[in-house]
Amino acid sequence: MMKIAIFTDFYIEDVPIATSIRKLKKEYEKEGHKVYVMCASQNKDVDVEEGVFTFTSANIKQYPHFRLSLSPFLSAKKIVRGLKIDVIHNFGVASMGAAAATCKKELKIPSVATITDIMPKTAQSGMGRRVGKFMADMAKKYSKWLYGFFDEITYPSVYGKELMEGIVEGGSVIPLPVGDNEEVKNSNRYVGYVGDDGRTRDFSPLLDNVESIKNGLKKSVKIYSIKKNGNSEGEQISYTERWSAYGKLHTYVDVPNYSAYNSYALEFLKTGKTCICPENSPMKEIVERVNKDLIYEKKYIGDSIRAGIEGKEKAKEKTKQILEEIESSPQEYLSIYKSLLNKS
Incomplete structure (x- = not known):
């Protein structure tokens, strides 16, 4: 102990x-x-x-x-x-x-x-x-x-x-585990983002492609920003409302950022749906394991969304495996603790 x-x-x-x-x-x-x-x-x-x-x-x-x-x-x-x-x-x-x-x-x-x-x-x-x-x-x-x-x-x-x-x-x-699953009522109305707005995020891949996503994929774009300092893009919601927001998204789009992890995107994957992301995202290593076509370039974001739609069923099993690996991360941390104690 x-x-x-x-x-x-x-x-x-x-x-x-x-x-x-x-x-x-x-x-x-x-x-x-x-x-x-x-x-x-x-x-x-x-x-x-x-x-x-x-x-x-x-x-x-x-x-x-x-x-x-x-x-x-x-x-x-x-x-x-x-x-x-x-x-x-x-x-x-x-x-x-x-x-x-x-x-x-x-x-x-x-x-x-x-x-x-x-x-x-x-x-x-x-x-x-x-x-x-x-x-x-x-x-x-x-x-x-x-x-x-x-x-x-x-x-x-x-x-x-x-x-x-x-x-x-x-x-x-070593990945960090995220919140336990909550019941989600899926409407899948939007393509978009849930999470911190922050000054280290670039929402232009979504905001500059609103019309092309709407015309090509018949989906509206929605950004749900967790309330922090009143300086948010999109619709502000509380942290406890995030699972409801996940249900409204068809595809989660992580945007270019300087964060070490995105717990919102990981929780979203637990709902069985798809996440796409750019090269400069902490989700890249996870998303590319599911399907490399889900890594998007700004002007071709629609192609990655389509790849997610077409490969959804195939991606589910791979995503489930990755999430199980992440959930086992506490054991990895415990191993580090024990190793340090043995050296001390």
């Missing part, structure tokens, strides 16, 4: 990384391990499950994906020492990530960090050229500093690892 401490900026909130961490926690506990979560929270009085420790924090308006906890370092170290933690797994980017690094350094605990946010790209997006370059350079330095503390680095996609090349050394690719 291991005592595992997971550090994260988000856990209580309904956001993709929190959903993945909850799934990891659930699977670890099934194996008899003790799992503790150190996370940021906006509310001291929020009700949390046993084993979850919250640290008061503040949002960063310009970067809603990040959250600054107010001085978690000493208190987190005290908790980790008192619990006699065996392994630290960090998903934190801001203060909680730095708190995990502090615990690793000062308490000499074996540690893993999973990189889900490509900080240099996030910091640069939406800025002017000079300011953007400055922010990206600062984020690169911070990334090198933060992730240099950990014994093992993992990424949820090959694409995520490629984006951090030259910034963070090494690392392996």
